[in-house]
Amino acid sequence: MLTLKSIHTYYGNIHALKGVSLHVNQGEIVTLIGANGAGKTTVLKTISGLTPASRGSITFVEQDITKMPAEQIVRSGISHVPEGRKVFATLSLRDNLEVGGFIRRDREEALADMQSFRQKFPILADRWHQMAGTLSGGEQQVLAITRALMARPKLLILDEPSMGLSPLLVKETFKIIKTLREEGTTILLIEQNARAALHIADRGYVLETGKIVLQGKCQMLLEHNEVKRAYLGKGYREVWED
Numbered sequence: 001m002l003t004l005k006s007i008h009t010y011y012g013n014i015h016a017l018k019g020v021s022l023h024v025n026q027g028e029i030v031t032l033i034g035a036n037g038a039g040k041t042t043v044l045k046t047i048s049g050l051t052p053a054s055r056g057s058i059t060f061v062e063q064d065i066t067k068m069p070a071e072q073i074v075r076s077g078i079s080h081v082p083e084g085r086k087v088f089a090t091l092s093l094r095d096n097l098e099v100g101g102f103i104r105r106d107r108e109e110a111l112a113d114m115q116s117f118r119q120k121f122p123i124l125a126d127r128w129h130q131m132a133g134t135l136s137g138g139e140q141q142v143l144a145i146t147r148a149l150m151a152r153p154k155l156l157i158l159d160e161p162s163m164g165l166s167p168l169l170v171k172e173t174f175k176i177i178k179t180l181r182e183e184g185t186t187i188l189l190i191e192q193n194a195r196a197a198l199h200i201a202d203r204g205y206v207l208e209t210g211k212i213v214l215q216g217k218c219q220m221l222l223e224h225n226e227v228k229r230a231y232l233g234k235g236y237r238e239v240w241e242d
Contacts, residue, residue, distance in 0.1 A: 001026045001186055002047070002155055007056035009039075009046045016042045018210040019056070024155065024188050029181050031189045031197040031218070033231055034207035040190045041083055043207070044157050047188075048080045049073045061154065075103050077154035083163065083190075085144040089133025093124055093143055096132050100150030110150065117146045138169035145176065149185075156180065158189045162196065174200055194231040198222050206231075 002024040009017040016039050024030045034040050045051040047058060049070035058066045065073055074080075079100075088096050097117065101110045118125040121142050127135065132143055141161055148156060158177065162170040170193060178200050181187055191197035198204055198218040206214040206227065214224065221227050 001061055002188070003057075003059045004043075004047070005057045005059075007043075007046060007058065008054045009042055009051055010054050011042075011051070016051075016210055017046065017053075020207070020210070020212055021056075022205050022212060022215070024186060026154075026186050027181070027184065028203065029177065029187045029189060029201040031191060031201040031204045032207055033191065033194045033197060033204060033221075033227075035230070037209075038207045039210040040207055041159055042210075044080060044159050044188070044190060047073075047157065048078060050080075071103075074151055074153075077152075078157065079148035079151045079153035079155070080157045081144045081148045081159060081161065083159040085137070085140045087132040087135075087140050087143050087147070089131065091132055092129045093132055093135075094128050096143055096147050097150050100147035103151055113150060113152075117149070121146060137164045138166075138172065141165065141169075141173055142176070145180075149180075153185070155186045155188065158187060158191075160190055160192055162191060162193050170196060194227070195222075 004020055004022050007017050007020040020043060032040050032043060042051060046053050049068055053066055057064060060076060060078060063076060065076060088099060097114050104110045118128065123139055123142055124146065132140065135143065161173050161177070165173060174196055177187060177189065189197055189201060198221055201218050203216065204218050204221045205212050214221070
């Protein structure tokens, strides 16, 4: 579904991505892990057209989107939930979802999707007319994900969905992500909680200083000594596992 080939991305003179290649198959959850500053968010911004690649190619559903404007990339079927959620704080939950579906012309179906999300996530129904900025971090994350889903994406990109959340809310967030995949949404996930990400994903990539240094099935990465040392840590069981 999505293929990056030898992507190079710069911020001014800073060479952020140095030949990144990866792919996401339809129906998968693929995770990208790495230390802060490794370039993970830059990968997502490059895919979304927010930080254009200088070299290399990005193909999505057999279409070259390397130089495509960000709005057109959304229309092609990619929705991006950014780091920090970035909901529209002064708008109601309902209005946030309206904005998420701005590309849709099927007004009645869009409204039906909004009602479906209210039923699926009761927290939305309870606060339907409340300003998004008054929600807790976990509530805002649910809103940010559903806002992205309003565009009916083929691929959902998630940047650090558990950031700032309690361990209990981290579990709830990852349950939502698993459910979305079971319902047919393909997901590319960046996550600071590497153990949790590898626990639910099909495949993973390890990014270091702008380069992919390791890739494979998540079970292999979970058992890899270097991954354990660098990204899992001694206390990971307290965060994710029962």
